[in-house]
Amino acid sequence: EDKVVQSPLSLVVHEGDTVTLNCSYEVTNFRSLLWYKQEKKAPTFLFMLTSSGIEKKSGRLSSILDKKELFSILNITATQTGDSAVYLCAVENTGNQFYFGTGTSLTVIP
Amino acid sequence: KAGVTQTPRYLIKTRGQQVTLSCSPISGHRSVSWYQQTPGQGLQFLFEYFSETQRNKGNFPGRFSGRQFSNSRSEMNVSTLELGDSALYLCASSSRTVGNTEAFFGQGTRLTVV
Numbered sequence: 287e288d289k290v291v292q293s294p295l296s297l298v299v300h301e302g303d304t305v306t307l308n309c310s311y312e313v314t315n316f317r318s319l320l321w322y323k324q325e326k327k328a329p330t331f332l333f334m335l336t337s338s339g340i341e342k343k344s345g346r347l348s349s350i351l352d353k354k355e356l357f358s359i360l361n362i363t364a365t366q367t368g369d370s371a372v373y374l375c376a377v378e379n380t381g382n383q384f385y386f387g388t389g390t391s392l393t394v395i396p
Numbered sequence: 397k398a399g400v401t402q403t404p405r406y407l408i409k410t411r412g413q414q415v416t417l418s419c420s421p422i423s424g425h426r427s428v429s430w431y432q433q434t435p436g437q438g439l440q441f442l443f444e445y446f447s448e449t450q451r452n453k454g455n456f457p458g459r460f461s462g463r464q465f466s467n468s469r470s471e472m473n474v475s476t477l478e479l480g481d482s483a484l485y486l487c488a489s490s491s492r493t494v495g496n497t498e499a500f501f502g503q504g505t506r507l508t509v510v
Contacts, residue, residue, distance in 0.1 A: 320498070327484065328400075328501040329439075374439065383452045384429065384499070388438035 292387035309375030400502035421489030428470040
């Protein structure tokens with residue numbers, strides 16, 4: 287059965303801390319892995335990863351994929367209260383179907 | 397460029413009723429996917445429509461159905477509502493061009509079944 291597992295389920299950190307969110311997957315016919323940030327309702331796109339070992343970076347956020355070990359990490363450095371959200375990982379297969387993890391809830395305390 | 401628009405934003409229905417939700421994708425996007433989000437289950441895929449054809453379907457009962465119109469707008473219908481159908485329903489649009497599968501989400505429709 288195809289599945290995406292995220293860890294930890296929730297995380298509470300102080301402003302300025304660095305966090306690493308994990309996403310492991312077992313999805314046949316992998317095409318891409320995507321990270322989303324969900325604050326209230328609509329998830330907003332962060333990164334799409336298709337190749338192993340190539341880091342994607344956007345400001346304080348970065349992500350990398352390991353297709354051999356079937357996982358990805360999302361790093362957030364110098365966290366701010368505005369980073370508080372649920373971070374979703376999704377894997378798309380070549381049949382255009384997305385599988386989502388249940389998310390990691392991040393709370394950044396001032 | 398307008399984003400993905402879902403209507404209505406909130407809905408309260410009673411058990412046994414049916415409901416229709418609407419999603420207007422980003423202009424030019426031909427793919428619309430529907431998801432159900434509940435606290436315990438996370439985001440679960442319902443189905444995807446592309447150029448008016450259902451291309452993928454998740455593991456939901458036949459009470460959940462959808463369609464897509466020629467202008468790419470999509471509707472999702474749930475018949476014989478059950479309490480467990482209470483959830484946030486999200487739709488996502490995508491251009492589905494080669495090398496670009498990024499999906500943009502709407503704000504969702506919060507359905508409460510009482």
